[in-house]
Amino acid sequence: MAHMVPYPSSAFVFPYRSPTVPLPFPYHSPTIPLPYTARFSLFGLRFAFFSYFCILILNLRDMTDQQYREEILRLKQEKNAVILGHYYQRHEIQALSDHVGDSLALAQRAQEATADIIVFCGVHFMAETAKILNPQRKVLLPDMEASCSLAESCQGPDFAAFKAQHPDHMVISYINCSADIKALSDLICTSGNAEKLVRSLPEDQKIIFAPDRNLGGYINRVTGRNMLLWDGVCTVHDAMQAEGILKIKATHPDAPVIAHPECNPALLAVADFIGSTKAMLNYIEKSDSRKIIVATETGILYEMRRLRPDIEFLTLRDDKSCACDDCTYMKLNTLEKLYLCLRDEQPEILMTPDMIEAAKRPIVRMLDMSKQLGIIK
Numbered sequence: 575m576a577h578m579v580p581y582p583s584s585a586f587v588f589p590y591r592s593p594t595v596p597l598p599f600p601y602h603s604p605t606i607p608l609p610y611t612a613r614f615s616l617f618g619l620r621f622a623f624f625s626y627f628c629i630l631i632l633n634l635r636d637m638t639d640q641q642y643r644e645e646i647l648r649l650k651q652e653k654n655a656v657i658l659g660h661y662y663q664r665h666e667i668q669a670l671s672d673h674v675g676d677s678l679a680l681a682q683r684a685q686e687a688t689a690d691i692i693v694f695c696g697v698h699f700m701a702e703t704a705k706i707l708n709p710q711r712k713v714l715l716p717d718m719e720a721s722c723s724l725a726e727s728c729q730g731p732d733f734a735a736f737k738a739q740h741p742d743h744m745v746i747s748y749i750n751c752s753a754d755i756k757a758l759s760d761l762i763c764t765s766g767n768a769e770k771l772v773r774s775l776p777e778d779q780k781i782i783f784a785p786d787r788n789l790g791g792y793i794n795r796v797t798g799r800n801m802l803l804w805d806g807v808c809t810v811h812d813a814m815q816a817e818g819i820l821k822i823k824a825t826h827p828d829a830p831v832i833a834h835p836e837c838n839p840a841l842l843a844v845a846d847f848i849g850s851t852k853a854m855l856n857y858i859e860k861s862d863s864r865k866i867i868v869a870t871e872t873g874i875l876y877e878m879r880r881l882r883p884d885i886e887f888l889t890l891r892d893d894k895s896c897a898c899d900d901c902t903y904m905k906l907n908t909l910e911k912l913y914l915c916l917r918d919e920q921p922e923i924l925m926t927p928d929m930i931e932a933a934k935r936p937i938v939r940m941l942d943m944s945k946q947l948g949i950i951k
């Protein structure tokens with residue numbers, strides 16, 4: 575029987591005979607024409623993959639938040655990973671993080687990390703910073719689409735051309751920028767240390783400040799400097815309007831307004847206190863007020879309520895005029911994505927050694943100057 579084969583039998587072979595079907599795996603019978611075997615095998619493989627993904631999707635959909643939490647904690651231990659979470663992350667992610675903090679605190683935690691894997695629950699430039707400071711570690715970001723409007727507003731080639739027009743200026747960049755911009759900078763700052771770093775520089779030092787014109791403008795006003803500002807904004811903080819804050823204030827006249835310096839100048843003008851995320855937390859910890867109006871991203875309310883459950887925190891949502899105080903980039907990270915990221919060890923932040931070296935120099939300078947100025951230990 576010239577055409578007798580153990581498997582597949584000729585009854586299951588497709589009538590169509592392709593002249594060019596490649597072999598998907600090594601098995602084939604020498605006793606039947608090669609394309610029939612290959613065709614059947616491809617069908618089987620596709621069916622198997624389809625079934626596998628259906629089962630996977632159904633399994634994921636069936637996992638409860640509690641199961642995600644348990645799996646994340648198990649994988650974290652099994653893989654010797656550390657989870658760094660920004661204050662603007664979803665509350666359930668902050669609750670699972672080993673360290674929760676603002677950009678500066680998390681940059682320090684990333685530098686000190688000894689775990690094999692750093693899972694950065696924040697946005698892309700933050701995970702990039704963690705990689706720059708700890709290049710030998712694997713750095714993961716649960717959602718690679720988690721970008722930042724400030725980082726997007728300042729692209730490397732445009733900024734390099736701007737810098738070239740002002741060769742006598744030193745470049746200070748807010749940490750909310752891409753590695754390309756960091757590599758073009760002399761010094762990095764955060765909203766927590768920007769004022770002190772700028773004050774520590776000689777009065778006649780000409781400075782370009784990028785990419786946030788609101789933070790740069792605020793530093794110009796409080797220090798009396800005249801830094802040249804790149805025209806970028808955080809779309810979340812810039813969209814918050816003073817009118818909405820004043821309406822809340824009219825109903826709650828005893829509530830002080832605290833605002834992040836990324837907010838627009840009109841809003842900052844009606845604030846009783848302006849400070850970084852960490853400074854705002856310090857403020858509410860010591861406050862005697864029963865109510866506080868908060869003008870920054872809403873993720874911070876988790877930490878504020880944890881620190882001061884006795885205070886009522888009011889936001890622009892209470893005015894119902896704006897739901898703009900949520901950063902959609904920050905909220906892209908979810909429990910499910912965090913679980914998948916730990917399980918699959920991707921998406922991973924990958925950078926060339928040259929880029930790491932160039933972007934690291936101004937960050938290390940910031941950390942060194944911050945220690946000298948007593949901002950950090």
Ligand code: SF4
Nearest residue numbers: 697722723808810901
């Ligand atoms: S809140 Fe603003 S600065 Fe922060 S990540 Fe979102 S867009 Fe960027």
